[in-house]
Amino acid sequence: MDLLSGTLQGYLLVAFLLFLIGLATVLLRRTLLLQFMGIELMLNAANVALLAFARWRGSDLQGTVFYLFIIAVAACEAAVGLALVIGLHRHRATTDADKASSLKQ
Numbered sequence: 001m002d003l004l005s006g007t008l009q010g011y012l013l014v015a016f017l018l019f020l021i022g023l024a025t026v027l028l029r030r031t032l033l034l035q036f037m038g039i040e041l042m043l044n045a046a047n048v049a050l051l052a053f054a055r056w057r058g059s060d061l062q063g064t065v066f067y068l069f070i071i072a073v074a075a076c077e078a079a080v081g082l083a084l085v086i087g088l089h090r091h092r093a094t095t096d097a098d099k100a101s102s103l104k105q
Contacts, residue, residue: 008055012049015045018041018042018044018045019042019046022040022042023042025037025038026038026039026042030096031095031096032081032085032096033082036082039077039081040078043070043074044074046070047070050067050070051063051064054067
């Protein structure tokens with residue numbers, strides 16, 4: 001049985017791999033923009049898992065509605081995160097996460 005043939009296990013494997021890549025990006029990168037991208041990957045992994053379980057239950061509409069809400073929240077989070085990174089870059093001339101911990105002057 002092939003794991004990536006459209007079964008629940010295949011979708012969950014893809015979601016798990018996306019989550020691991022996002023987690024590694026957040027933990028290993030020092031640039032805030034890349035850390036936000038890692039968080040977005042982890043959110044998308046949760047979306048893939050949610051839709052996989054919704055499909056497994058028989059096209060459950062609740063999973064799709066939750067998916068749409070998560071996409072809306074992720075878009076807002078990306079806009080706020082990008083605004084913070086731009087503000088930090090203007091103030092400190094860097095996007096290093098270590099510099100962001102000392103925003104007081």
